[in-house]
Amino acid sequence: MTAPLTNATAIEFDHVSFRLNGRALLEDLVLSVKAGETLVLLGRSGSGKTTTLKLINRLLLPTAGEVRVNGTSTADWDPIKLRRSIGYVIQDGGLFPHFTVERNIALVPRIENWPRERVAARVRELLALVGLSPELASRYPSQLSGGQRQRVGVARALAADPGILILDEPFGALDPITRSEMQKEFRALQQRMQKAVIFVTHDLREALLLADRIALMEAGRLIVDLPAAEFPRSEHSLVRAYVEAFSSLPDSRLPDSCATARLA
């Protein structure tokens, strides 16, 4: 894989709408993500976040407008090639239950016919990268904890070194402590990787921790798209509602809470 040019636009939504049975799930979305940048899509359930992700890897095609990945419209991409060049992480990993950890991680390299030794080396490298012991390689997903499954999910998405990584509430099913660990590790990982990352969450604190930019969505529309540091200061009523909802949580008063650190 070629190293992404810094500041090159990796993903671009050009007035994109998506309708299903006459209902608009996404309306006139304009958004772009550069290589090395992490955009967090924030919003409640049904706001269009997941639809936005599925338009990037062509699980869906826009009904109006154009989504461009590395400058080419997704409609013109070979969907198989496109998807293999985008890492995708979903809640609880979405691992194949009948494959071992090793085969799960090696999925894309194997179907891309990498030589066997290179696949094995890549699996070892990725297990180390996501902080998993090599002994876990021969386990099945059911024999792992939720946090370990999620790490395997991240390793699998990174296997073929894609320039783009999209994550759909990856840490949503984890307990708070594991989630917090995973968030910190992911942030460190992402600073080393320099990929274009789109991360979907409904957790403001997670968004503030991980994002370079935060795009707030509501009912299929983009409400604001701001640098993470400016987001909590926005005067927009919906942003205010979000910030208030989170600062009214009792634990956000704790001194080491990331939210209060960023909000201050």
Place this chain on the structure above:
Amino acid sequence: MNFFHFMMANRQQVLELTLEHITLAGVATLLAAAVGIPLGILITRVPRLSKAVLGSANIVQTIPSLALFGFLLPAPWIGERAGRIAILALALYALLPLIRNTYAGIQGVDPAVVEAGRAMGLTDRQLLFQVELPLASGVIVAGVRIATVVSIGLATIAAAIGAGGLGEFIFRGLAMVNNEVILAGAVPAALLALAADFMLGRLERRLGTLRSKS
């Protein structure tokens, strides 16, 4: 006691008819699997065909078996040999559990897992062979198991059209009003069905644990 004497005295014929019985049921099940499993896969890909396919297989099941053997007698090529008629009729009965279980097994695979596979760039064929079929295999084998047991049971009727098998003893015993002779056909046929059920059940459980590794 007379039953055992009869079995021992006629062990050569018991063995021959048992082998014939296994051939009839085995070939019919294989034939049904070769048609039914691909049909089951097809209707997961082309859902608008599912009603017609499952409906037809259902109707076949409602035809009384003896009548179905009779209906096939005048059929060209097939009607020339009793064995062919028997195998075709048995295969038609075995079709429904195979189509239905293949369809249900694939439909029952966790949609999140299928979508993850698609999102990672698996082609339709890779998705089918590497994800959907392995995860559906327990349910599909359950269909093979039902089809096999049904075929072994129904194959006893094949003797009515002269296709052989353990039904020979049963029909002969009925004509002679001799329970020993009936049992000489019925007991081995029942044992065959139990053995097949046991072996395929073990395979099914092994594949089922694979599926539940989620």
